[in-house]
Amino acid sequence: MKRAFAFFKRLWLRSRPRLLETLVEGGRTLLAILIAYLVAFAVIGLVSEDPDTAIRWFVFGPLSSPAELGEVVKNAAPLMFAGVAACLIIRGGNFNMFTEGAFYVGGLAAAVVSIFVELPGVLAIAVPLLSGIAAAIVVGFVPAVLKEKLGVNEFVSSIMFNFIVLWVGVWLISNVVIDVTSGDNATAPIPDASRLSVLVAGTNVTTGILIALGVAVLASVYLFRTRFGYRLRMTGDNRAFAKNVGIDVARAGLSSQLLGIGVAGLGGGVEILANYRRFNWKSLPGFGFDGFMVAIIAKNKPLLVPFAALFIGYLRSGADLMAFNSDVAQEVVQVIQGLILILVAAEAFFSSAWLRSLLSRRAFARRRADGTEEVDGRA
């Protein structure tokens, strides 16, 4: 009993600084969300004849039935992949936007492989998904290696690459793997054996969400529990330091980008196998960009990504429902979404808020109470 108590006391003392920090940061994020919603309500109040209904749909609509809740989760799943991908990339000190193109490539490769390669059982799902990862990494290698070996700014080159990938993909589904019977520029239907099954009956939640959660856990373990993750983090935080302690920074940077791109490729594959009958994307899906936003809200911690993604999913579902069920125009809904996201993502402006000063005041008090300060020697 006594020993157990001592153990918990030690644990508490050891984790106290980090716990306090987490609390402060979490509190700040919540505060930002609160303010963002108040601003959103104000905008709705200005443009709507019946703000009551609009706000009700916006806030409570996504929670109103299991099916609606399912939509939230469904919207969140690709954001989880994108968010984890962005965490890996940002942690490595990069800003590679090819996660966007990787979603496209991953989805296309998964669709094509599932259609043209017939495989038994679980392989019918696993092999297309792995092909999605592989295809994304192969294409994504180019901007990543340009950055690490030649110092080409990955932000610009990866965005350019997104468009190359998009138009090559559109050409493929319009000319090479097109199924003319679809009446669209799209591939043939994805065989049922390759479709991800529904996890919760009556909703659109598929087993894809489990894969997403698994990836978040794996990424977290990789980053914080392996030496490879350590090298990646140190390289991202301070490249000069990492180099000085003997880390191969080019390699660590490359692995950060390729892992992120791989995760995004997997996300593309899961999205297609879960929610689409055919691959027919004729524009970039936007998940890659959203992923960076999710990562910022999640403070680049993969384990927090699912929560951040669910929040964005909830926000989007609510906005859709509001647009559908009230007089608030779709465009205004987009503006409100943008406002909320800016406020949440830019909550750094709370850094000097009262929370921080409150904590430091407590630090003084604690030192006094501990009596660790000797007072002699004072003139």
Next chain:
Amino acid sequence: MANPILRMQGICKSYGPGIVACDDASFSLDAGEIHALAGENGAGKTTLMKILFGMEKAQRGAIFIHGEEVFIHRPNDAMARGVGMVHQHFMLVGDLSVAENVTLGIEPRRRGLFDRSAARRLVAEMAEKYDMAVDPDALVRDLSVANRQKVEILKVLARNAEIIILDEPTAVLTPQETKRFFEQLSALRKAGRTIVVITHKLAEIKAICDRITILRKGRTVGTYAVAAISEAEISRRMIGGEPPAETARTAVAVGPGLLSCDRLTCLSPDGRVLLDDVSLELRGGEILGVVGVEGNGQRELVDVLTGRLLPERGKVLLAGTDIVGKTVGEIRRLGLAFIPEDRMADGVDLEGTILDNATAIVRDETAYNAGPFERRRRLSDYAGQLAKRYDVRFDALGEKIRQLSGGNMQKVVCGREIDACGSVLVADQPTRGVDVGAVRTIHDRIEALSVEGKAVLLVSSDLGEIRALCRRAIVLCRGEVVARIQDLASVTEEELGLYMLGLRRQTDAERAS
């Protein structure tokens, strides 16, 4: 007692939970005095002055200037109240002239445009008045460190500062320059300015200061007339006890050559010579000093030895292998460890935890890995022991290293590198900005390395440190070895200063001996 020109009262400042820089500190200044602000590193000296200068915000406390309470939110407020500060790291624009730097932000104008000749005139007049000769048209990047410091002080004077704060002003000066600098400070005092010198060099306090305020752990220990307090007493009050006795330096037999450089030459991208034909040999059991005014090739020498810079010509042999062209990792695996000069930029990952930083070198060892996974327990044991042996003061290994004071951070870096040293340690300014107690610890460990038969290359701008640890030293000036000192005890600091400034050089025969 005269009416104080400045009074700071009950100043509290903490950086996040548990990290307290100033804890109810107070400070006061009389007009026209030179006042030393002394204390160990992390005692809160710089923070207190940054609060006065508006760079940091105190959570509590009040500041009175001429008896009137003032609220200083940013450096501009401080300057408007006649407070100016010269930082430890100079804040100058290298590509602008002296006159342009001095008048930056307060440019004299004529018809709305910068009046260059007025600026030049202003600087020349001030330089004359305060005995700080410096060419107003010279580009700052071409100036010596001592001259850059003059520019910084002129900058403050040009803003009509009554109170001038100098943060560790002599850390970068040679003995000759320091002497000269003190004369200039006396001239300023005569002109009625009030000067605060942040320092922990006791001899300097004795030499020029009128009064001293001692800080310890963020609190004011007391203010004393310098004439009435002994050096020993000052140091006792800074540390809060007796200073640990300096251990006797044991003579060590010099062993085989471990590291040698042969005719290293480095050029900058625009073709200037940074290292000029530098050769040296480092043998087991010795600590070789590298002396010189900062910016005379020390950085390049260290960068070449550690694989961060490719020389134009020359060889570096470590344990019989030429390491030119090898990566830092490969060189480290051959047994070299090094303490970088700039701990903030190169020595630590500020975003990382103490654990992350303390274990950086051992992370790849099999003892700390099980398959792909890290052995967290062993890593934290290792870091905990390291922190204990080097007396790092911290709350938890999981806290970010940026929350440590500079001295404690440096102890982590030194501990990590000294422990990881296989055969050669390159220590670049290992004790810069570190308190007296930590300096002892670090010096003792470096010395212990040499007793074990390992070799140390000690680059330092602190001649006292070089003389305390080394017997042999080389002096670098403009990238060239101008002197090889076989026995530092036989050379005075003044002689070293002459070599450092390039006013004297050994003949080839002398250097060969």
